[in-house]
Amino acid sequence: MVDIRDVAKHAGVSVSTVSNVLNGRIDQMRKETLKRIEESIKVLKYHPNKLAQQLKTGHVKMLGILVPSIMNPNFAALVNNIESIAKEKYGYQVLLANTSRQDKQEKLFLNDLLSFGVKGVIVVSSSIEKKHFINAINKGMVMVNYDGLTSEEAHNNKKILIDSISMDNFQAGKLAADFLLQQGCKNIVFATIKGNITSRNNKILGFLDSLKNAGLSTKNRIIEGTAQFAYGDSELAEIGKLLANEIIKNNKTLPDGIVAINDMLAIGIISELTRLGVKIPQDISVIGIDNMFLDTLFSPSLTSIASPLSDMATLMVDRLIAMLNGDKIEPREFLFKPYLVKRESVRY
Template sequence: MANIRDVARSAGVSVSSVSNVLNGRTDQMRKETLLRIEAAMVELNYHPNRAAQQLKTGQAKMIGLLVPSIVNPSFAALAREVDLAAKNNHGYRVLLGNTYRQEDEEQAFLNDLMSHGVRGVIVVSSSIEKSHFAEAAQRGLTMVNYDGSSVGGSATNDMLYDSVSMDNRQAGRIAAQYLIDQGCREIAFVTEASRTVSRSHKIEGFLATAAENGLKDHSQVIEGKALTAYGDTEMAELGHHLAQTISRLEKRPNGIVAINDVLAIGLIAGLRSLGVRVPEDISVVGIDNISLSRLIHPALTSVAPPLAGMANTMVERLITRLNTPQIHAEEFLFTPTLVIRDSVIKRNE
């Protein structure tokens, strides 16, 4: 069975060069050298001993991704981008944990990561301030918090985790402003009632924009309560149910921002079943820009996060801090963009 020295001898390079390839440190390597090493590995049918590497370093070449539920298409899209960034850019695998925002499930997943030698995790949680996250960090688990930013762009010595987020206030602002620009004068933000940081910030941006346009008394937040906490797996059904609530309102909105695209899709289906036309009677804007948004009728206008860039940053920061623990945690805030489709009435129509 070939070993790393055999590969180095066949490729005409040092053992350390082969080690650099195995550990994803190829950014300073000449392309011809990399190709020779990869060809030698194929020719010799060489496969690195990952168990031996873990014993040597105390770490597995893996990172964790903790999400509330993969059923939610926005979290599925995030998982895909994180997996691509980790695998293609760094040679890391991703272990996925569905935790449904339950503290015991989150804690169990963190413990499982540690026991398998995984020392880095991207966390999507309703509250990164929970004590079990701090305890895991103190035990040596490096974390990046997704979509929970409070300020953005700052670096402090006291932060335990990097934070990577879309500017959620700006997302709410962009959606509200587009409805107003297209002539909507009774607007509403429709959401599940449980609050996360990101949900609160979207609502804040929406209400601030309404007030700035003289629509403070013509804007409202319409909430529905899911059966399970935060409603991550129930958004389409909740949107369909809330359509009935909206259709019965005395002051019915003619423009709606939905907390995410899945709720917006359920809402549009519910409104259609009640004979309410979208966008002729009510315009709808979603947030997240999931792939289904362009396939429904009418195709959904949505606020899009730069998901690939955010995933690349999270993985890069995680691996950088794993290799250089003295680097201080930072916050990274990404600007969303509006993807215009057909679910909002055009101003002059």
């Protein structure tokens, strides 16, 4: 069986140099040396012993990711970015868990990660102040939180437990509403799914702030759909269709602009409104929040609010790996600026 000494001999380097490559410590390494070691690993078909690595370092080169549902395309895109960066930049693999926003599932996955020797995890769209997350941190797990900012109370008391990285959801909601108003819309609504989620609430607050600044009433502006399962990550388009019917049936005066909480909901709304004979964007302009790859694959293509997803994923992985390597980093909250991507679903 090939071991690390065989790789070192084949590449003409020391065992410690090969070890540095296996553990992602390549910043100071010459490209020629790195290439030679990688070729030797490939030629010899060397597979590092994960159990031995765990016994030596206390953890394996894997990161865990907890997402509410991979059925949500925005979460899928995030995972894809994280996985690429972790593999290509640091040689880490990724373990993924769909939690359905259930505390029990989150707790079970955290326990499994610890038992496998996985010490680094990215928690997506969940409150990091839950007891099972705090317990895992106390057991030595390193975490980064995505799209789940620290509560206002904890923030004011400066009790930020871990890094929190998110798009500025308040500005996203505000930017979407501002654009519709700038394009001449006078009666706009916000379509969403019921549920007390920080990112959702902040998008709504930003939307309402835009209306206030424009001197418009904020009453009866929020249209909510009810998910059958959890927070509806797997039913977004269908809920959008139901909301479209509600908009048509329950409004004597149709809105001329709709901000959707995310792009899948917007796609469902546009699909059903079109079926009902409403012209998009001539009758109603629609804008989503996510900027996912599906937005350009149907007509009219969807105008959306985008986040710098790759930049956020890079920051999460960089800081998580640094902490796993022993760097002392103070927990911080990072807000990334959203931006507008103009397409065909808003009239000009």
